[in-house]
Amino acid sequence: MPVKISVQPPAKPRKKPRQARAQATVDAITQASAHILVAQGFEGFNTNAVAERAGVSVGSLYQYFPNKESIVAEMVRAKRARLLSGLQAAEVVHQEEELPEALAALVAATIAHQKGWPQLSQALDRAAALVPLSEEGAALTAAILDVLQRVLRRHAVTDVEVAALDLLSLCRGMIDGALLRGETDTAALQARVMRAASGYLGIAAA
Amino acid sequence: MPVKISVQPPAKPRKKPRQARAQATVDAITQASAHILVAQGFEGFNTNAVAERAGVSVGSLYQYFPNKESIVAEMVRAKRARLLSGLQAAEVVHQEEELPEALAALVAATIAHQKGWPQLSQALDRAAALVPLSEEGAALTAAILDVLQRVLRRHAVTDVEVAALDLLSLCRGMIDGALLRGETDTAALQARVMRAASGYLGIAAA
DNA sequence: CCAAAACGTGAGCAATAACTCACATATTGA
DNA sequence: TCAATATGTGAGTTATTGCTCACGTTTTGG
The missing domain is CATH 1.10.10.60 (Homeodomain-like)
Incomplete structure (x- = not known):
């Protein structure tokens, strides 16, 4: 073998x-x-x-x-691209506001992104670990983290690299879990995620 | 087909x-x-x-x-059993203390549990979704949630069912992410997770 | 000591699945 | 109109893999 x-x-x-x-x-x-x-x-x-x-x-x-992996890779690429668009839009629109508001916009974009078909979101996230992503797919992942880092840096958060990764993990975990168990009240979900994220950053929720 | x-x-x-x-x-x-x-x-x-x-x-x-799935099912069962032990021990030891301390003990137990071989933890978590678990395996999952719910209820947290699920998702996400990217400073990780969890519950960190 | 039970072996069967290729049909552009 | 190009087909090839079974070896209990 x-x-x-x-x-x-x-x-x-x-x-x-x-x-x-x-x-x-x-x-x-x-x-x-x-x-x-x-x-x-x-x-x-x-x-x-x-x-x-x-x-x-x-x-x-x-x-x-060219092979079955590439089907999944393309789906992952498309999904990442959509998330990145959503986050960039949120970043631009709330550029002038304070951290809680800016963060809330990013969280809302993430929830909206996963909400459409959460089972597919989860399946793609899992599958993404098993196939070689295209260069573009990998670059998109980095770009997503970049948006978060930029927002945090703009509001003088310290240890931006770790914070961005932590916040992403935290949000992904909570949002995925809630949507998969059928939760539909996204406003309530958003509020709960914001409590956790705000606590992490040591700020008051929006 | x-x-x-x-x-x-x-x-x-x-x-x-x-x-x-x-x-x-x-x-x-x-x-x-x-x-x-x-x-x-x-x-x-x-x-x-x-x-x-x-x-x-x-x-x-x-x-x-009897089949290849059962190998994974048994590994998952064993892992869940170990986590449950750790959580139950933490619960008993910190039974008389306030919520921040009790929560910190549970988080510490979870981190310790994943720390040994985080890649295996993740691989088993992913694989668990793909195989039929044994009855015992499913029961252990429920028991793990039960410990969390008991602790929260004892300290008068509201909406205990949702809170337990949220906290579990939140911790899993952050801990998994941090350990997988090679973080070794578990004290720092514990502090960050506690900031998020405390923020979620609206309490001061321990 | 010895039969029965427990344990171990690995060739090979049957099913599955990735991928190709020789060929057929549809569309386009001049 | 008609060749060149794009698109579509699906049986077949090749490799993999879940699992069995007929058989050999080791351990145990009396």
Whole structure:
């Protein structure tokens, strides 16, 4: 049994869809992948099942994705990109306000981001650890942390690197847990997360 | 493609090891499983690899575990049992003290529990979602929440059910994140977690 | 000492799944 | 109109892996 190669080029690129029907095929594949990831996890995520559920042939799948990992990698990339947009928007809008308000905006953006389909959010987060991400995917992760660090630094928080990581872990944990057990009152959730985050930073909640 | 059967009896039991060498075999299997889970995740966790790494034959493996899921289920059960012990001990020792001190003891127990081999802790937490746990495993999870709820209730915290879940998510997230990125200063970590938890509960840190 | 029970072995069966390829159909641009 | 290009197909190849079973070895109890 040969040991897994430590790092290999994340994915030899395949062709991009040029016609509308090709884009529809790609969309069907990612949709089907989402459903299967939620239902079965990365275990049980196989290209034959994805193709069948998407209503396309495996051959079509491999025209646009070089391997099954790349499907997940692309989904993770897209999700990270959406979160980053949300956070950047919140950062800009609340640029002039005090820390509690700015933080509240970031937390709200994170909750909104996970709220749509929390099971998929969780499945992708788990799967992200098992596949080689694209360069862009990794860069997005760093950019997300950057936003948080910038906001904290602007408000004179000390030990910004650790604080950003801690706050991200804290929020992810609480939000994920609450949404997965079916909580729908996002205002209440937001308030609870803010109590914890404010306590961490030693400030009063907004 | 037949749909996965929703719920089947978690595991038909196999024989228990009676002689010392049999116990050694079982231990070798769980040790090997730990290494493989850490290195490859539940993906890449296969019985042939486990047996080879353990230095036993697959046949021996299947004498004590009815299927590969049951190996993980047993590891999860054992880990939950250890955490529960730690929490119960902390609960008893700090029974007479105020909430900040009692909470600090619980947090310390949780950190100590994850500290030994954080990668394995994380791998097991992830894998736990993918295998049917034994009844005992599920009961242990409930018991862990119970300890937290008892402590909170004793100190007149409101909304104990939600608070217990939130605190558990919050701690898990922060502790996991910090230990996985190699943090070794557990006292500092404990202080940061306590700031967040205290803020959540609206009390002063210990 | 010896039979029965416990333990250990590993080749190999059957199922699954990643991925290819030879070929068919649809669309486009001139 | 029609070739070039894009897209779609799915049976088949190859490798992996969960698990069994027929058999050998070690330990135990009387």
